[in-house]
Amino acid sequence: MNNRSTNNLRVDTPRDGRIVLDQVRKVYGGAAGAVEAISSITLTLEEGQSVSVVGPSGCGKSTLMRLIAGLDDTSSGAIHVGGRKVGGPVPNLSIVFQRDLLLDWRNVLDNVLLPAEIKRLDIKAARSRAADLLKQMGVAEFSSHYPWQLSGGMRQRVSIARSLLPQPSMIFMDEPFSALDAMTRDQMNVLLQEVQIATGVTTLLITHSILEAVFVSDRVLVMSGRPGRIIDDIAVDFPRPRKLSLRETPAFTAIVGRIREQFVKTGDLVG
Amino acid sequence: MNAAPASYSEESPVQKTQYGRSRVARAMHDWFPPLLSAVIGLGLWEGLVRYYAVPSYVLPPPSLIVVEFISQWNYLIVQLGWTVLAAGIGVVLGIVIGVATGAAVALSDTADRMLTPWLVVIHAVPKVVVAPLFLIWFGFGIQSEIFFVVTFTFFPVVVATITGLKSADPDVLQMVRSMGASRSQVLTKILFPSAMPVILSGIKLSISLAPVGAVIGEFVASNQGLGHLLIRAVGDMDTALAFAAVALFSVFGVLLWRVAEKIEQMLLPWHPSQRGGAKSH
Numbered sequence: 416m417n418n419r420s421t422n423n424l425r426v427d428t429p430r431d432g433r434i435v436l437d438q439v440r441k442v443y444g445g446a447a448g449a450v451e452a453i454s455s456i457t458l459t460l461e462e463g464q465s466v467s468v469v470g471p472s473g474c475g476k477s478t479l480m481r482l483i484a485g486l487d488d489t490s491s492g493a494i495h496v497g498g499r500k501v502g503g504p505v506p507n508l509s510i511v512f513q514r515d516l517l518l519d520w521r522n523v524l525d526n527v528l529l530p531a532e533i534k535r536l537d538i539k540a541a542r543s544r545a546a547d548l549l550k551q552m553g554v555a556e557f558s559s560h561y562p563w564q565l566s567g568g569m570r571q572r573v574s575i576a577r578s579l580l581p582q583p584s585m586i587f588m589d590e591p592f593s594a595l596d597a598m599t600r601d602q603m604n605v606l607l608q609e610v611q612i613a614t615g616v617t618t619l620l621i622t623h624s625i626l627e628a629v630f631v632s633d634r635v636l637v638m639s640g641r642p643g644r645i646i647d648d649i650a651v652d653f654p655r656p657r658k659l660s661l662r663e664t665p666a667f668t669a670i671v672g673r674i675r676e677q678f679v680k681t682g683d684l685v686g
Numbered sequence: 687m688n689a690a691p692a693s694y695s696e697e698s699p700v701q702k703t704q705y706g707r708s709r710v711a712r713a714m715h716d717w718f719p720p721l722l723s724a725v726i727g728l729g730l731w732e733g734l735v736r737y738y739a740v741p742s743y744v745l746p747p748p749s750l751i752v753v754e755f756i757s758q759w760n761y762l763i764v765q766l767g768w769t770v771l772a773a774g775i776g777v778v779l780g781i782v783i784g785v786a787t788g789a790a791v792a793l794s795d796t797a798d799r800m801l802t803p804w805l806v807v808i809h810a811v812p813k814v815v816v817a818p819l820f821l822i823w824f825g826f827g828i829q830s831e832i833f834f835v836v837t838f839t840f841f842p843v844v845v846a847t848i849t850g851l852k853s854a855d856p857d858v859l860q861m862v863r864s865m866g867a868s869r870s871q872v873l874t875k876i877l878f879p880s881a882m883p884v885i886l887s888g889i890k891l892s893i894s895l896a897p898v899g900a901v902i903g904e905f906v907a908s909n910q911g912l913g914h915l916l917i918r919a920v921g922d923m924d925t926a927l928a929f930a931a932v933a934l935f936s937v938f939g940v941l942l943w944r945v946a947e948k949i950e951q952m953l954l955p956w957h958p959s960q961r962g963g964a965k966s967h
Contacts (some may be wrong), residue, residue, distance in 0.1 A: 502863050520879045520956045533865045561956045
């Protein structure tokens with residue numbers, strides 16, 4: 416995993432620019448049983464940034480991601496991506512979900528090619544890019560295997576390769592590693608960082624792991640329990656590439672402690 | 687299903703070497719019990735019929751059935767051919783109409799509300815009862831038979847298609863939507879492939895029902911085919927010929943099922959039911 420060349424991951428397409436949320440609110444259900452999932456979030460995410468959102472489960476962090484991705488409508492407020500108002504699936508954006516969602520009936524290579532087929536990209540170019548991506552994700556030798564023949568970590572690597580295939584300018588990840596064991600998760604964090612360095616893709620990572628959020632990101636947004644609000648916004652400027660051992664340094668633990676403190680204050684965590 | 691590779695993978699290395707050493711012993715172990723049971727069963731039948739001197743028009747001994755089978759081979763095969771023809775055309779029609787109807791019901795609310803009541807009512811009608819009506823509507827001959835086969839083969843395919851198309855993973859659907867997939871792309875790339883195992887199980891069931899439908903059709907509306915042969919043989923008190931026809935029909939049914947399974951295996955190498963012995967990483 417160390418000597419892997421990451422040059423051809425670089426995105427050549429123009430950037431979509433910043434993501435701007437203005438007083439975004441989301442309410443689920445009817446008048447009687449209405450549940451406020453997100454309460455007035457105003458926020459700007461710079462392009463090329465790696466941002467994590469941490470919060471207790473059910474705080475609306477996945478909802479926030481779905482709203483920005485255009486998979487769900489806001490109840491009030493507006494979201495702009497690259498100057499355009501969001502009202503439907505956002506182009507140039509790939510999403511990695513908690514479940515890898517590989518198609519059982521396609522082998523690994525054909526799974527990675529799915530976005531190319533849907534977006535009607537040049538299949539020949541997509542094939543060679545898919546092969547490169549699988550190599551960079553360390554699963555090249557499994558390209559003709561079916562998903563059921565792979566472990567959870569390998570499946571999620573394939574799923575990340577699939578998300579990178581159409582050369583997105585943004586990647587949103589909804590708790591992508593929470594179903595993996597601790598060691599595989601650490602490996603995936605390092606891999607994700609490699610991808611970020613190589614592509615400069617704007618990353619929004621939804622996670623409930625404070626460690627993961629701080630390790631992977633340039634900026635961590637802390638969300639409170641329902642209704643979801645941003646209660647802290649922390650810049651993380653450790654130089655990259657970061658090593659896993661960074662997590663034991665005092666500076667790192669200080670940030671983790673600060674975030675944990677927020678959850679203790681809101682009562683989401685008993686400290 | 688796929689028994690050989692499955693049992694192969696479950697073997698420990700020790701058993702594998704045994705497998706290599708004594709293939710014959712293993713075949714004996716697999717085949718001896720059913721063979722023995724067949725010999726005992728047929729022997730008892732033959733013996734009892736001969737001992738009690740049962741007239742052969744009531745119950746012919748197996749040996750007479752075999753003789754009849756060989757002497758009437760050409761006639762039997764030609765009649766089987768007619769049955770296969772009617773069943774084959776009927777099954778193809780049933781699958782095509784079934785998949786189309788099922789897709790309409792699964793994908794359109796309007797079609798669902800308009801067609802489902804009809805399907806439920808028509809399915810509730812005992813099909814054998816309406817067989818004589820087919821004679822009136824479509825006349826005497828293979829066309830009546832084919833329509834009758836369709837009434838048997840259509841429903842399993844409709845039900846399977848509806849179930850299969852409606853059980854696609856909602857998270858996968860959301861994912862392809864986020865990629866910007868069109869409705870027809872969702873249909874061809876996600877809905878149909880993921881419904882394939884269920885649709886094929888419906889098709890398998892309808893393939894196994896098709897010859898039954900054809901034979902019942904031939905009872906009523908045909909002067910060809912195994913069904914007609916059976917009626918004629920019984921009319922002539924030629925019970926041995928009737929038994930020979932039934933035996934041929936059963937063998938054909940088993941072969942048909944095997945073919946259907948092979949096709950399923952080829953189409954669904956990824957499905958849990960077809961994975962056989964291959965190991966996961």
